[in-house]
Amino acid sequence: MELREKLESLGEMLPAMPLAAFFVAWFLAPFVLLLFISLFDTPEFQSIGIRQYVKFATDGFSVGVLWDTLVLGFAVTAACLVLAYPLAILYVEGGAHRRTLILFLIMLPMLTSAVVRTFAWIVILGREGIVNNAMLALGLWSAPGRLLYSWGGLIVALGQIQLPLMALPVINSLLKVDPHLMDAAEGLGAGRWRRLWTVIVPLTLPGAVAGALLVFAASTTAFITQSLVGGGRIVLMPLDIYQQAVGVQDWPFAAALSIIFTLSIVAITYLVNSVARKRMRGVDAA
Amino acid sequence: MPLRAFRGKSLPPTRSGVDTGFPKGNATNIGSGALCAHGPSGFIINPLGKRSRLGDLTYAGAIWGIAGFAMVLLLAPTVVVLITSFTGEQTLKFPPPTWSLRWYAELLQSGELIDATWTSLKIAFWATLICGVLGTAAALGIARSRSTVARLLDSLFMSPMVLPAMAFGLALLMVFSLLSVRLSIWTLTVGHIVICTPFVIRMVSAAVQQLDVALHDCSLSLGASRFYTLRRITLPLISRGIFAGCFVAFLTSFDHVPVSLFLSDARTEVLPIKLWQILEASLDVRVAAVSGVIVIVTLVGLIVAERLFGRGVGVAERR
Numbered sequence A: 001m002e003l004r005e006k007l008e009s010l011g012e013m014l015p016a017m018p019l020a021a022f023f024v025a026w027f028l029a030p031f032v033l034l035l036f037i038s039l040f041d042t043p044e045f046q047s048i049g050i051r052q053y054v055k056f057a058t059d060g061f062s063v064g065v066l067w068d069t070l071v072l073g074f075a076v077t078a079a080c081l082v083l084a085y086p087l088a089i090l091y092v093e094g095g096a097h098r099r100t101l102i103l104f105l106i107m108l109p110m111l112t113s114a115v116v117r118t119f120a121w122i123v124i125l126g127r128e129g130i131v132n133n134a135m136l137a138l139g140l141w142s143a144p145g146r147l148l149y150s151w152g153g154l155i156v157a158l159g160q161i162q163l164p165l166m167a168l169p170v171i172n173s174l175l176k177v178d179p180h181l182m183d184a185a186e187g188l189g190a191g192r193w194r195r196l197w198t199v200i201v202p203l204t205l206p207g208a209v210a211g212a213l214l215v216f217a218a219s220t221t222a223f224i225t226q227s228l229v230g231g232g233r234i235v236l237m238p239l240d241i242y243q244q245a246v247g248v249q250d251w252p253f254a255a256a257l258s259i260i261f262t263l264s265i266v267a268i269t270y271l272v273n274s275v276a277r278k279r280m281r282g283v284d285a286a
Numbered sequence B: 001m002p003l004r005a006f007r008g009k010s011l012p013p014t015r016s017g018v019d020t021g022f023p024k025g026n027a028t029n030i031g032s033g034a035l036c037a038h039g040p041s042g043f044i045i046n047p048l049g050k051r052s053r054l055g056d057l058t059y060a061g062a063i064w065g066i067a068g069f070a071m072v073l074l075l076a077p078t079v080v081v082l083i084t085s086f087t088g089e090q091t092l093k094f095p096p097p098t099w100s101l102r103w104y105a106e107l108l109q110s111g112e113l114i115d116a117t118w119t120s121l122k123i124a125f126w127a128t129l130i131c132g133v134l135g136t137a138a139a140l141g142i143a144r145s146r147s148t149v150a151r152l153l154d155s156l157f158m159s160p161m162v163l164p165a166m167a168f169g170l171a172l173l174m175v176f177s178l179l180s181v182r183l184s185i186w187t188l189t190v191g192h193i194v195i196c197t198p199f200v201i202r203m204v205s206a207a208v209q210q211l212d213v214a215l216h217d218c219s220l221s222l223g224a225s226r227f228y229t230l231r232r233i234t235l236p237l238i239s240r241g242i243f244a245g246c247f248v249a250f251l252t253s254f255d256h257v258p259v260s261l262f263l264s265d266a267r268t269e270v271l272p273i274k275l276w277q278i279l280e281a282s283l284d285v286r287v288a289a290v291s292g293v294i295v296i297v298t299l300v301g302l303i304v305a306e307r308l309f310g311r312g313v314g315v316a317e318r319r
Helices: A002-012 A016-038 A051-058 A061-091 A095-113 A115-125 A130-137 A151-175 A179-187 A192-201 A205-220 A223-229 A237-247 A251-279 B002-008 B013-019 B024-037 B037-042 B047-084 B102-109 B111-142 B148-161 B164-177 B185-211 B213-221 B228-256 B258-263 B271-281 B287-311 B312-319
Strands: none
Touching: A002 A016, A002 B148, A016 A095, A016 A251, A016 B148, A016 B185, A051 A061, A051 B037, A051 B164, A061 A095, A061 A151, A061 A192, A061 A205, A061 A251, A061 B024, A061 B047, A095 A151, A095 B047, A095 B111, A115 A130, A115 A223, A115 B047, A115 B271, A115 B287, A151 A205, A151 A223, A151 B047, A179 A192, A179 B013, A192 B047, A192 B271, A205 A251, A205 B312, A223 A237, A223 B111, A223 B271, A237 B164, A237 B258, A251 B185, B013 B047, B047 B111, B102 B287, B111 B148, B111 B185, B111 B228, B148 B271, B164 B185, B164 B258, B185 B258, B185 B312, B213 B228, B228 B271, B228 B287, B258 B271, B271 B287
16 A cells, blocks of 8 residues: 555656756766766876875965855855845835835846846946945045955855845735734734844745845855955855866866765755744745 | 733733723623722832833834835835936936936847846746746656655755855856866856756745645546646646746746856856946946836736736745
């Protein structure tokens, strides 16, 4: 009986098989090959070993690049969380007009390409850009600040580019929060701040976690924005991988970097998910 | 607000009468004596209540302040790009000292940009078509199932969204190089299909999960074949989800960089990479014009899609 049920459920999944086969061939297999190639000791593919990984740990440069990349991911995610919640709260509390406006504003950047948005940030943050000109005109700054090619500029630009990825899941899970809970909290004397921390945040955690993982993944791998807004001065994992693979043609090392990068992201995703799951008991999954 | 009355119950009657919005008639009737006796105390507000009111003010300020900043942040780049694209100058000075359409006219002369746009459109079309078909079928197969295999497949199909696309692009380049496949728009399409699949899976799955199973069962029990049921019942009901998924998949492919970075060569340059190269070399104003075209075309596309397929196309709601 059990076997028959299993077979039946497998039968229902039959339509998923073509895509599954496609993914095995063109998604899983490439990663396996990547792992395999990372185990060659030299760019000429001669001997097998873990030299590339030793090189990563000991060359005094690569570990810092990985660390910077992950810190950037955290910073952008934090910025997006801070910006997304007020937007979501205003969206949910608002009437039809305000909702349409906020949704339009959130969708707008999603509809324009990331290269375009990066380009916009160059115009805004550049030496003769809007911010610098405004600050100089107002007399607040005596000389143009270095906004482009700086960490601050990179975090703002990436935060803006990824904000929709955070705002939409947070709005979705805030819409699911029973408004009676807010009334009850208010009736019991909780002020608005307390309601935010004890009702809204815990109950929207699934949406925030989903958004955070997307933003984190997207900002750590955003090659174009990183290289244009960060400039050559800030080297992050994607640029490092690209230079090793295409510039230096050291495929084994590029592969090792990719594997380490991928595993770091997977580990962080897993960690965040499992911590969040413990705190989310009793909250509807998003 | 009336619920606040509950807090008052544990307090002395005089206070409870004062700081709550208790139904007025009642309060004065019941505690009229007490209230009158303490006449001026009608203005004394519970200190706790006062602090929370101050808190409420800072809260409103913070929420509106941050949200306002976020809205400006969301809108600014698009507006800046659109305005800059109409400059008459060689530089990206903002606001533009003079206005003209010269950069749009220049676009028509830029063969390389037009070629790159065609390549990107072709790849986006094929990637969307193939992952639309495969993804819809897959979502129909796994969206309702609670079995472990289905959950695993779902995670597999969603993982390109979280794993670094740079690593995947390099890996795919290695596969093609090992198989000695020449890079072409088809190798690029393969990569883009993987990258776009999560969007189709997510939106079609959401539509399938909202589907009323009874309709499907009715159709079967009334003698319709499985294929007929699929064609006449299921697909029309989830068509919005499919459309929304394909819409986002198309935009994603058109805009995607990391995989294309490794898989495109001189013959198959895609638009975002071409733009990136132009920007790396010099801050060419043509990029602003291309950006302007992209913004306008997507906006028009969205409006047309809304008119054709109804409110929101579910793009936002289902993400």
